[in-house]
Amino acid sequence: MDTGSRAVAALDGGFDLQATVESGQSYLWRRADGRMYETADAAGGDAWYHTVLPSTATETNEPEVLRVRQRDGRIEWAASTPNAYARLEELLRLDDDLDAIVAATPSDPLLERAYDAYGGMRLVRDPPFPSLISFICSAQMRVARIHGMQVALADRYGERVEFDGESYAAFPTPDRLAAATESELRDLSLGYRAPYVKRTAEMVAGGEARPGEARGLDYEDARASLTRFVGVGQKVADCVLLFSLGYLQAVPLDTWIRTAIEEHYPDCERGGYEATSRAIRERFGGEYAGYAQTYVFHYLRES
Numbered sequence: 001m002d003t004g005s006r007a008v009a010a011l012d013g014g015f016d017l018q019a020t021v022e023s024g025q026s027y028l029w030r031r032a033d034g035r036m037y038e039t040a041d042a043a044g045g046d047a048w049y050h051t052v053l054p055s056t057a058t059e060t061n062e063p064e065v066l067r068v069r070q071r072d073g074r075i076e077w078a079a080s081t082p083n084a085y086a087r088l089e090e091l092l093r094l095d096d097d098l099d100a101i102v103a104a105t106p107s108d109p110l111l112e113r114a115y116d117a118y119g120g121m122r123l124v125r126d127p128p129f130p131s132l133i134s135f136i137c138s139a140q141m142r143v144a145r146i147h148g149m150q151v152a153l154a155d156r157y158g159e160r161v162e163f164d165g166e167s168y169a170a171f172p173t174p175d176r177l178a179a180a181t182e183s184e185l186r187d188l189s190l191g192y193r194a195p196y197v198k199r200t201a202e203m204v205a206g207g208e209a210r211p212g213e214a215r216g217l218d219y220e221d222a223r224a225s226l227t228r229f230v231g232v233g234q235k236v237a238d239c240v241l242l243f244s245l246g247y248l249q250a251v252p253l254d255t256w257i258r259t260a261i262e263e264h265y266p267d268c269e270r271g272g273y274e275a276t277s278r279a280i281r282e283r284f285g286g287e288y289a290g291y292a293q294t295y296v297f298h299y300l301r302e303s
Contacts, residue, residue, distance in 0.1 A: 001164065002084040005076040008120070013098020016120035017070040020092055021049055023298040024143040025243045026124040027134040027150040028171060032067075037144040046071040052154075052161060052170040053087065054127065063170035065163040066091075080163045093122045105285040105292045110264050114299035123294060124243050128211035129204055130171040131244035136196050136231045138239070143301070145189075152188040153177070177201035196231025203229060215245045222247060234273045242290040251281050251293040256300045 008015045021029040022037055030036060032048040050067040064081035068088060075094075077084050089095050102115055126134075130150070137149045150171070157172035157180060178201040185194035203209045209229065214222040222245065226237035235254060241247035251257065253273060261268050261280060268279035284292035 002079045002082055003077065004085060005074045006085065008070065008073050008075060011094055011098070012100065013096070013102065013122075014120035015070065015075065015092075015094065015122065016118060017049065017068065017075070017092075018047070019118045019121035019298065020124065023118075023121060023294065024146075024301065025294060026126050026131075027137075027143075027147045028126055028130050030151065036147055050168065051091070052158070052168050053081065053091075054170075055081075063159055063161045063168075065161060065168050078164065080161070091125055093125055096122060098122060101288045101291050104288050106283070108283075110260065110296060110299075111284075111292055114295035117299055117302075118295060121295065121298065123248065123291060125246065126244045127171075128215075128240065128244045129174055131240050132200065132211045132226070132229065132232070132236075133171075133177070133197055135236045135239040135243075136200060136229075137190060137193050138236065139193065139231075149188065149190060156180075156184075156188060172201075174201045174204035178205040193231060199230040200232070211240060211244070214241065219247055219249060223250075234277070238277070242294075248288050248290045249281055249286060250290045251277055251284060253277055253280075254297065256297045257293060260296050260300060 029049045029051045032050065035047070046069055048067055048069045050065060053064045053066060055061050055064055064079065066077065066079045066081060066084060066087055068075060068077045075088070077088060079087070081087060098120070105111060133153070134146065134150050138146045154169040154171050157176045158169040161168050161170060177197060180198060182194045182198055185197055190197060204211070211226060211229070214225040217225060219241070222241055223234060223237045226232055226240055227234065235252045238250040238252035242250040242252065253276060257280065261276065265280060265283055268276060268283055270276045270279050281289040
């Protein structure tokens with residue numbers, strides 16, 4: 001077991017664990033107290049969170065458990081995987097210079113309020129397939145419901161792994177989800193999203209397409225690559241690009257960002273998704289526009 005801690009002050013721009021994992025970017029973390037999306041404690045509270053990752057070991061394919069919490073100005077972790085901090089750094093972008101990113105975005109009253117309210121919130125870097133399925137399930141749903149769907153999928157179809165006396169469920173592999181029936185998926189409250197999830201899992205399991213193939217393409221080409229999957233439009237594709245594949249310029253046009261455009265940036269409304277997305281990306285500073293988007297999204301949703 002790998003255990004350790006590190007001071008939050010050592011990170012450029014600090015860190016807020018709760019805001020990072022409970023801001024609608026990732027649905028692959030769980031709180032030990034079961035109160036995901038129920039509370040908004042200052043500086044992340046001290047709740048334990050966990051996620052289950054694909055194995056990085058060559059001798060075993062068993063999923064790896066990673067637990068983390070933030071307490072008294074430190075990040076604490078316990079994991080079944082070696083090099084746990086390196087995994088945390090990757091998943092939660094702890095190596096981002098958050099001070100420099102905030103400084104690179106334009107001076108703007110709404111952005112400044114969001115940065116002040118949730119300083120230390122970072123973007124996530126989720127594994128591509130779980131991120132893709134999560135955001136296929138996100139259409140017209142509140143974040144707590146989206147999270148509940150991913151929990152249900154993991155509990156029903158995910159591999160179980162034991163760690164430190166407890167049992168954890170990994171997110172289902174493409175093969176396991178592809179083998180599920182549409183009726184079974186509907187029973188987990190996926191509704192009309194069930195056939196999208198099943199067909200997308202079949203595409204990945206059969207080698208027809210993989211979400212990770214978009215990585216490294218030019219932004220517009222990467223978004224087009226992801227829209228090959230059933231149930232994936234431009235907004236879902238932008239979510240996967242931003243929260244999994246490292247395209248920090250992506251700005252998903254969800255309900256909250258459209259509200260922000262209507263009330264604060266009306267000149268960015270251009271009618272179609274691509275033109276409006278391009279305009280708000282430019283307003284938010286281009287390179288790190290996705291960071292600005294996520295702060296605005298979380299600030300408006302919590303407000």
